[in-house]
Amino acid sequence: MxxxxxxxxxxxxxxxxxxxxxxxxxxxxxxxxxxxxxxxxxxxxxxxxxxxxxxxxxxxxxxxxxxxxxxxxxxxxxxxxxxxxxxxxxxxxxxxxxGNLFKVVFASLFLLIGTVLFNIYVLVPYVSEKAVVLVPKQAEITMGERMWPLYEANLNINEQKSQQLNAFFEEVGFESQYPVELYVSDLEHVNAFAMPGGKIVVFQGILDLMDSWEELAGLLGHELAHVEKRHSFKSICASLSSYLLVSVMTSDVGGITAVILESGINVQNLVHSRSHEKEADEVSLAYLQELNVDPNGLVELFEAMQAYSENDIVSADVAQALEFLSSHPATANRIAYLTNAIEKTNKTNYPENEDAAILFEQLKQGKSIDAFIP
Amino acid sequence: MYLPTLINPILFNNTKFIHMNSNTTFREETGSTRLSNHQIRFDGTAGRYFGIWIVNLVLTILSLGLYYPWAKTNLRKFIWNETRLNDDKFVYHGTGQELFKGFIITYAALFALMTLVYFTNWGIILFYLALIVIVPFAMFGSWKYKMTRTSWRGIFFTFDGDFQEFLKIWFVHGLLTLVTFGIYGAWAWVKLRQYLFAHTKIGQNRLDFVGEGGELFGLNLLGGILMMITLYIYTPWFIKDRFNFAVNNTVIKHPNGEDRLISNLTGGKVFEVMIVNFLLLVVTAGLAFPLTFVRSRQMFTDHLEIPANVNLDLLEQGDIKQEGGNVGDEMVDAFDLDFDMGF
Incomplete structure (x- = not known):
């Protein structure tokens, strides 16, 4: 008491x-x-x-x-x-x-970093992957169409070449469940990207590196695989989730609205996960075999890009190339597994496609213009 | 052991209240008339703020954001419960569970709207239409929630406003603001604040707001011009003017009459706090943020007084039940429109 x-x-x-x-x-x-x-x-x-x-x-x-x-x-x-x-x-x-504040701080920092990594690399991609399947294709197509004007304005689209590229796409025999539209940009980026719902942009810079129509076919197969497998959409969902997470973390909930409204995501610089890239490579290979196109073109394209990034042609270009390559599985590694997969097919004779070759030569003409690097 | 509490922010205060403390420790139920005004003080320390911040951050991330309502509650509890009127702290009674409901509804609605914006042509129109209703709803709900969850000496704030009335004011004055290209905004702001205050009571004492839109407009205009001329050096004085306008026009109606709240914030004080905060942040590469948070908070609360005329020993709870819609609360945050009175 x-x-x-x-x-x-x-x-x-x-x-x-x-x-x-x-x-x-x-x-x-x-x-x-x-x-x-x-x-x-x-x-x-x-x-x-x-x-x-x-x-x-x-x-x-x-x-x-x-x-x-x-x-x-x-x-x-x-x-x-x-x-x-x-x-x-x-x-x-x-x-x-x-409690002891230092203990608290260290424990929380440790936990914090662990959680952020876990969320970004495991949870968010997993949830996005699962959730995306529920979204109807039409919604994805509409989304791509709504985003397109934002990109189109800065891409220096070459109308004539875009038509030729679409013709090439059909000539090779690609088919898609999405309304695929192809565009050629006059910019010298060594890159190509696919938007959700079927729009594919190929930069003149990467066309300049190519020596055969099979290489272009390989690239288009790769981008088409991104579309068909909904990789862009999945990545957008993942990065949007990350944005949401960061906003909530920093209590900047007001910012979420802005992020969503502006769409805030640059498809061009979208980092596909390595598993997406590998899947796209494999699917591209399958397309090429089905269409009776020499899949070595894809390998040659990677070899050309590897050589390009190793030679200091122009430093800015190297930076561009590295940017592209960094998000992909190590190029040497890709060349290896593709070569391996091609050898397994035991097929060496592929028919020549004259029309595709002509269209390809037309696409290669003309010079790319200096890219505006924001 | 750790720096922030060594630099106890209390040390920055004037020492007046410490004397006052010793005088008022033995306040008894004599209903004595006070000679000095009632003081408001913020006692929070940077160390405690940091503790709350870090726990909030970790749990919010761990839960993929779902902890946010609880995080917000923790922060509010810290702010309220470290704010002292004379010797007694305010108490925040809100809970994370209550806010969670509003949080989920807000985000579900936001998500639905965003989906429409993305996939349809008319979604954007709907979005703005929704915003027109959501914003006043958020302001109203947040104020009501905060007030009805706040007590001092066990006596709760109450709120008896009606959302339809508030919405009417919002529409009329919002429209006027729109057609005058924002010029009428100052009058609209005063009108909305006036409505919220006039329907808020602490015990039997009703608040009111008697500021004039014209005065606020003049203040903003003058402040804007002077800030431009002085390359924003005038900013602290502008902040002071805005704060004083908000405080000095707040009226508390009590049995002995009506009195205005008193602000004795000076431009020099704001200037000093801003400069020191800025230097602290620069020197510590931002790590001093808990200290600057506390200093900013104190700058406002510690210069707020309630006139001695108001007898704070005679507040009566009356016959009320705790209530308050909580959906609006989260919405305010989602749209970043917190309508805070400043304690």
Missing amino acids: ANLQGIYYDGKTSKAHSVDIILNANTIQFDAKYADPQKHIWSIGEMEDIGFTASDTLQIKYGDFPHQTLILKGENARRFHQFYPELKKDPIFHRVLK
């Missing part, structure tokens, strides 16, 4: 009542000095510490709304806590704030 001093508020008025508190095993007891004295007996299990953070003050809430409040300060609060360590309170904060 001990006596402590506190201040009592009855929940009816803001009048302060100084009280002497008697501490029993499972209850506390005090008299409020009204004109008509009232005896209060509170059981420990029904009291709640609502002081939250301030360590020198104890605020105890009791009863239903409007509840009564008992406040103890300084030594009184400390002794009360000693007597009733089991007093109900906001668990996590009292533990964190009363």
